[in-house]
Amino acid sequence: MEAIIYIWLAALGAIFGSFLGCMGYRIPNKIKTTYPSSFCSNCKKPLKWYMNIPVFSYIFLHGKCAYCKSKIGVIYFICELIGLVLFPMNYYLFKFDMNFFLATIFDCLLIVTIVSDFLYYYISDRVLIISGLLILIVLYAFEGPTEMLYSLAYALVLFLVMLGLKFLGNSMFGRESLGDGDIKLMAVIGLALGIFNSFVTLFFASVIALVFSLITIKKHKDGVIPFGPFIIFGAMLLIYFGSVITPYLTELFSL
Ligand SMILES: [Zn+2]
Numbered sequence: 001m002e003a004i005i006y007i008w009l010a011a012l013g014a015i016f017g018s019f020l021g022c023m024g025y026r027i028p029n030k031i032k033t034t035y036p037s038s039f040c041s042n043c044k045k046p047l048k049w050y051m052n053i054p055v056f057s058y059i060f061l062h063g064k065c066a067y068c069k070s071k072i073g074v075i076y077f078i079c080e081l082i083g084l085v086l087f088p089m090n091y092y093l094f095k096f097d098m099n100f101f102l103a104t105i106f107d108c109l110l111i112v113t114i115v116s117d118f119l120y121y122y123i124s125d126r127v128l129i130i131s132g133l134l135i136l137i138v139l140y141a142f143e144g145p146t147e148m149l150y151s152l153a154y155a156l157v158l159f160l161v162m163l164g165l166k167f168l169g170n171s172m173f174g175r176e177s178l179g180d181g182d183i184k185l186m187a188v189i190g191l192a193l194g195i196f197n198s199f200v201t202l203f204f205a206s207v208i209a210l211v212f213s214l215i216t217i218k219k220h221k222d223g224v225i226p227f228g229p230f231i232i233f234g235a236m237l238l239i240y241f242g243s244v245i246t247p248y249l250t251e252l253f254s255l
Pocket of ligand 1: 066
């Protein structure tokens with residue numbers, strides 16, 4: 001029985017990964033999310049069903065379009081792998097408790113955002129609103145209406161603090177310091193993790209983004225790297241490893 005759940009979640013994760021990666025491409029490019037069905041972004045030919053099987057098709061087609069042989073971005077394959085691996089891992093770690101659903105929402109948010117933010121510097125409002133609503137439903141179901149309202153207040157506080165930091169940064173550096181998408185994203189993080197853990201998320205995200213920008217410094221000559229995926233990744237570290245990390249942090253800040 002357990003094995004069936006894992007296989008089912010892996011398949012579902014790969015399908016979601018494929019679909020959401022595609023949304024990460026379609027939303028910034030203003031292509032409808034439902035129509036047309038999958039097509040090659042180079043030659044625009046519609047894909048046959050066997051060219052559209054998550055994970056497998058990319059491997060069998062050697063990462064190339066079957067018609068025009070143009071390369072399919074490896075990022076879409078990574079999206080499918082994220083779903084394939086993380087959905088079953090969520091069940092392994094949390095069974096079907098609240099963290100399973102929060103982790104799965106963040107996996108999905110990460111998949112859309114690594115495509116839209118890395119390739120197009122775009123974080124979709126629609127995606128953030130849907131994520132926020134899903135988090136509220138999960139909080140309501142597992143923690144009740146009072147806790148849900150508290151979380152909503154945390155999100156608002158975080159949004160205002162980030163907005164303040166943005167204006168401070170802008171006047172200090174004389175240029176755009178934080179994207180609007182990042183600020184709205186932090187409100188969604190605040191909803192799920194509360195204020196303290198959201199700032200820990202921001203710290204993790206900054207460290208990972210710094211390391212990433214040092215590694216890929218040659219590719220980003222303009223010095224702009226998208227911050228959104230790192231924020232989501234930081235939040236995921238807290239959801240996945242919070243029980244290990246948080247005791248150290250609370251001791252550090254002696255809370
Ligand atoms: Zn093609």
